[in-house]
Amino acid sequence: MQFCRVRSVAEAVDELSRWGTEGRILAGGTDVMPQYLRGEQSPAALIDISGIDGLQGISEVGGVTSIGALVTMRRLATASLVQLRYPALAQAAALVGAWQTQTVATLGGNICSAAATADTLPALLVADAQLMLVSKSGRRRVSLEELLEGPGVTALRPTELLRAVEVEPLGERGAEGYVKVSRRSAMDLAVVGLALRLSVTPSGVISGVRIALCGGARAAHRVPTAESLLLGSQLSGDIDVFGAVGEELARAVGPAVSPEAHYRRRVLRGLFDRLARRCTAQIPGASG
Amino acid sequence: MSVLGTSPERSDADAKLRGQAIFGADLSRTGMLWAALARSPVAAGRIRAIDPAPALRGDGVLEVLTSADVPDWRTGVIVSDTPLLAAGSVAYEGEPVAIVVAESRTAAEAGARAVALDIETAEPVSTPEQALEPGARLVHPDWNRFAVAGGEDIGRNGNVVAEVVHDPGDLDEAFAAADIVVEGTYRTPRQYQAHLEPKMALATYESGRFTIEVSHQYPFRLRDRVAQITGVAPSAVRVVGHHIGGGFGAKLDVSLEAFVALLARRFRRPVRMQHTALEERLVAPCRANAIVAVRSAVRRDGTILATDVEIVSDSGAYANNGPALSSIPMFVFGSIYRVGTARIRTRNVYTNTAPTGAYRGVNGPWLVFANERHMDAIADALGRDRRDFRLASLARDGDLMRNGQPLTEASILREAFDRVDELAPWRDIVSRNQAQRGIVSRNQAQRDAGARTSQPAESDADVLRGAGQAAAIWLTNPMPGHATVKLNEDGTATVITSATENGSGAVATGLRQIAAETLGLAADAVTITMPDTDATGYDAGSQGSRTTHVVGRAIADAAADVRTQVLDRASRMLEAAPEDLVITDGVVTVAGVPAASLTLGAVAQAATWSDGPITAGASYVTPTPPHDPACATGMLIKGWPTPTYHLHQAEVSVDTVTGRVTVDRYVVCQEVGRAIHPDAIAGQIQGGVAQGLGFALSERVDLDHGRYVQRTFKAHGLPLAEDVPKVEMIVMEHADPAGPYGAKGAAEPPIVPVAAAVANAVSDAIGVPFDTLPITPEAVLEALEAEPNGETVARAAREPVVNRDGEQERETTGRAS
Incomplete structure (x- = not known):
């Protein structure tokens, strides 16, 4: 195996076009290295992009936030911009692995590995994340929803590099959050992860809903059937709509074929209620 | 000034902290061969053929041995039922079938994987x-x-x-x-013990004797078992112990040692083996x-x-x-x-x-889990408060255990109940938990009624709380120990023993303190040797909390003998009666005459060059307590020597959404005889509770048709630092007249009552009995859903329903008949 350390995006896409499907990008290495050591991956080349400065940094231009592919989980969890405008993402990043993992694991890695349990993906989905891809033949912009095709399977081409992620900030009368259920309090994959973003009109009508899940057999995904139940409802109404959404989410994760799936369905009902209450409590006047 | 009850630094702390300590797994020898085992991939079956050819084709592979090449007798600690290599049939997944010898570890392990096993599988007896x-x-x-x-x-x-x-x-x-x-x-x-250092063994064969180097809890058993398996006299086997990276009982019997011994003799080269992480998991005892x-x-x-x-x-x-x-x-x-x-x-x-x-x-x-869950069930059936019922039922001084042994100090346990209650009053906890159940019920009722759901819930509105207690009387293993104490010519002392430091600090601190106390030295003036079966008397290993008590007693006796020799020699040098001499900080002084003094070094030198070096040895075995030998059939452990007394109290929160159990508070009251090194005891308590919590809540060792389901540390689910509360500890001292300065065992018991206390607390929180471990989130949610009509997750059934006469009013539940 060849180890290629690249210093620029241009060098990276050169190597990618050279190695094609035989090359594997190495960023934080928290996913790639264990897979390699277990013999599950044996690429001909490891292309180490961790030294590319251009993939670092969080910037804000014209109301859109761009997060570099090499931004670490620890950075996402602690950056005040992320905490303020993308609290679900900050919360998700803080729940990845443990402190040590978060210090090296990157956002780009979490996206491109596309694990079914990837914590940041539901949070990115509710922020309508757009991915900036680059290859030798040019640039491409794809929504995260389109990119995720299945657990560990993406629409990313073998010669493409993820450069940055653009996310849409939380509105003024909005709230969001991410909750994770895992077997242990750290260093564990999500049995289920749930992100919710809500926007509410001044009169208390839910005008925007995004709900996304990770942890099942599928890749992280939005749940439109659950979103539509909530859209347009009055927050101070007396219908137990949160309960209905929870039921819908439980249905959406598919049949309970394994004990774990059964548990996931059970948890989702109460979990959505918990997250929704937490979010609505943050919207001024919404709970009155 | 006494060094007992203080916490001097461990003798191994510096080397371990710096990564300089040599553990068994670090050992290497020039010209060393490696070996690895081909193990049965199935739980039961008949061996039709073993083809070594694919393994022998590997680079560096020297030989593949099967049962035909090794001693064919079966051996065992009690029943001689275990073959060295399976012959004819295999009886469990992971049973050794063939051994591959190679020039490197990689080659040996690759060879072991390559051995072609043709096994006709049989339906295993799984449970x-x-x-x-x-x-x-x-x-x-x-x-x-x-x-x-x-x-x-x-x-x-x-x-x-x-x-x-x-x-x-x-x-x-x-x-x-x-x-x-x-x-x-x-x-x-x-x-699963989940110690970090894998099992290993290194053997050399020289002049007709085996030397086996290991990190093992019980070198003398190893000596005897290797002799039994290889068919030589025990004295032909020398076992040398090195630092141990955890054992918890898993390193008490022979595992790889007999293989390396046989191979070292066969190849006349040092041979080393070590378990892979998967082997550790598959064959752990x-x-x-x-x-x-x-x-x-x-x-x-x-x-x-x-x-x-x-x-x-x-x-x-x-x-x-x-x-x-x-x-x-x-x-x-x-x-x-x-x-x-x-x-x-x-x-x-x-x-x-x-x-x-x-x-x-x-x-x-x-056993304590069953006993204490059962006590809660009886208290519930009677409508009695669980603590009151325990207190009313506690054994009294002089009561007999089932083997006829009198419990002479049973009242210590009653004292433990008092001490725990002073720190964490049971009644307050029970009423606070009851109030919390009210909040959860109201919240639940509101939700069920379709009330305004966007209302932020009252704080912790979906968390149930419960409390549980569990008591135990545990033994101190009585088996033999020996120590030689020698006074060095520089006035320090060396203790020569095969007591093993298994991490607890019993050797690295406690035994040194006992020698130091007796000799009038600082603890760091006492050095203690690593185990070597050639050089020391028999020692029954690091097990059953025995080291401080049994070996400590042998050291105290030997050191007392050394002290007598010192005083005798010094009295002649100082021209004073031995009874007028005191030893403090390594100096012998005539009481009341500070000018008349000698260092221990001066005394030792004088002794060495006149009467000869000052040394003394002593042995100890705890006598078997009085008991009725006819109390049971098949009983190999007849008595419960040097009992210690324990009460644990757990408080838990149960998240009704996720089913997760959080241990909020954990109190241990433990009786230790005499606390020689309080920090080491605290370490044992904190660690024992952590292991007990893993057993109660998170660890998984499931078997499916005889095969383990979880095969990695990750899948195993050890509790993390975050999952374990800082344990609150009460250490009680009731000196044992036979123990060194009153010390009894302290290492094992902190794990014993944990699962029981936690299960009682979770059962209390939910109002549904948890009689099966582990208490997983799935099991908790299932229990919550099983509540009639899903009405409320917080039934008030725990409240004792008692009429004026103190008699039970309500009919008992399904558990009573």
């Missing part, structure tokens, strides 16, 4: 229940040919490895006189899984008239020490709490699974 079914396939059809050490009758029969029966014959009468009968069946899984069925005859006033206990524990494919451990129920049931009479039957059975063995507090965690 103890299956093993006992009429007509069950016998794990060992030739069981009757296996020899038993000492020719003891341990009740073997087919798949039953051992049976211990205590039956005074008066149970029917007692049950006929009962107002209520409370029954419960308590099921617990295996527990886990704590046995067990089923304990308890039935008690109880009067309305709370008197337990009789208890009938039926136990089945899983020995796995070979007996190991299961037959001995089958005596332990005799010291749990009817010892801690009074029962009029008891029948106890324990059967240890063969299955086609990896042999089980010793894990800290052997059998204790599941």
Whole structure:
């Protein structure tokens, strides 16, 4: 195996076009290295992009936030911009692995590995994340929803590099959050992860809903059937709509074929209620 | 000034902290070969053929040995049922079938994977229940040919490895006189020791003798077992111990040592082996899984008239020490709490699974789990407060255990209940938890009524709280120890012993303090040797909390002898009577005459060049306590020496959404005789509780058709630092006259009551009994959903319903008949 350390995006896409499907990008290495050591991956080349400065940094231009592919989980969890405008993402990043993992694991890695349990993906989905891809033949912009095709399977081409992620900030009368259920309090994959973003009109009508899940057999995904139940409802109404959404989410994760799936369905009902209450409590006047 | 009750630095702290300590797994020798085992991939089957050719084609592979190439006799600690390499058939997944010798570890392991095994699989006997079914396939059809050490009758029969029966014959009468009968069946899984350093062994063969270097808890047993397996005299085997990276009971018997010995002799080169992480997991001598069925005859006033206990524990494919451990129920049931009479039957059975063995507090965690869950069930059935019921039922001084042994200090346990209550008052906790249940019910009712759901819930509105207690009386292992104490010519002392430092600090701190105290030295003026069976008297290993008590006593006696020699020599040098001399900080002084003094170094030098060096040796074995030898059949552990007393109290939160249990507060009250090194005891308590919490809540050692389901540390689910609260500790001292300065054992017991206390707390929180471990989030949610009509997750059933006369009003629940 060849180890290629690249210093620029241009060098990276050169190597990618050279190695094609035989090359594997190495960023934080928290996913790639264990897979390699277990013999599950044996690429001909490891292309180490961790030294590319251009993939670092969080910037804000014209109301859109761009997060570099090499931004670490620890950075996402602690950056005040992320905490303020993308609290679900900050919360998700803080729940990845443990402190040590978060210090090296990157956002780009979490996206491109596309694990079914990837914590940041539901949070990115509710922020309508757009991915900036680059290859030798040019640039491409794809929504995260389109990119995720299945657990560990993406629409990313073998010669493409993820450069940055653009996310849409939380509105003024909005709230969001991410909750994770895992077997242990750290260093564990999500049995289920749930992100919710809500926007509410001044009169208390839910005008925007995004709900996304990770942890099942599928890749992280939005749940439109659950979103539509909530859209347009009055927050101070007396219908137990949160309960209905929870039921819908439980249905959406598919049949309970394994004990774990059964548990996931059970948890989702109460979990959505918990997250929704937490979010609505943050919207001024919404709970009155 | 006394060094006892202080916490001087461990002798191994610096080297371990800097990464300089040499553990067994660090050892290497020039010209060393490696070997690795090809193991059975199936739980049961007949070996049709073993083809070594694919392995022999590997670079650096020298030889592949099968059962035909090694001694063909079976051996064992108690029952000689274990072959060195499987011959004819395999009895568990992971059983050694062939051994590959190579120039490197990589080559040996690749070779072991390459050996082609042709095994005709058989349907395994997977569970103890299956093993006992009429007509069950016998794990060992030739069981009757296996020899038993000492020719003891341990009740073997087919798949039953051992049976211990205590039956005074008066149970029917007692049950006929009962107002209520409370029954419960308590099921617990295996527990994996999960020590970090894998098992290893390094052997050399020179001048007709084996030298085996290891990190092992019991070098002398290793000496004897290697001799037994290789067919040489024990004195032809020398075992040298190195730093141990954790054992918890897993490193008490032979594993790889006999293989390296045989290979070292065959190749006349040093040979080394080491388990892979997967091997560790597959063949670890886990704590046995067990089923304990308890039935008690109880009067309305709370008197337990009789208890009938039926136990089945899983020995796995070979007996190991299961037959001995089958005596332990005799010291749990009817010892801690009074029962009029008891029948106890324990059967240890063969299955086609990896042999089980010793894990800290052997059998204790599941026996105490059953005993204490049962006490809660009886209290509930009677409508009694659980703590009050325990106090009313506690054993009293002079009560007899089931083996007829008097409990001379049972009142220590009552003191423990008082001490815990001072720190964490039970009544306050119970009423606070009750109030919390009210909040959860209201919240639930509101939600069910379709009330405004966007209302932020009251804080913790979906968290139930519960509390539980569990008590134990645990032993201090009595087995022999020896120490030689020598006064060095520079005035320091060296203790020569094969007591092993297994991480607890018993050797690295406690034993040195005991020598220092007796000799009038600072603790750091005492050096202690690493184990070496050639150089020391017998030592029964780091097990059963014995080192401080047994070896400590031998050291105290030897050091007292050295002290006498010092005073004798110094009295001649100072021209004063020995009884007028004092030794402080390494200086001998005539009492009241500070100018008349000598350093211990001066005394030692003078002695060495006149009478000869000052040394002394001493041995100790705890005598077996008085007992009735006819109390049971099949009993190999006859008494419960040097008992210590323990009460644990757990407070938990149960998240009703996720089913997660959080331990909010944990209080341990532990009696230790005399606290030699308080920090080391605190470490033992914190660690024991952590392991107990893993057993109770998160660790998984599931078997599916005889094969382990979880095969990695990650899947195993050890508790993390975040999952373990800072344990609050009360250490009680009731000096034991036989112990060194009163010390009893302190290492094992902190794990013993944990699962019981936690399960009692979770059962209390939810109002549904948890009689099976582990208490997983899934199990919790299932229990919550099982509540009638899903009405409320917080039934108020815990509140005692008692009328003016203190009699139970409400009819008892399904558990009482």
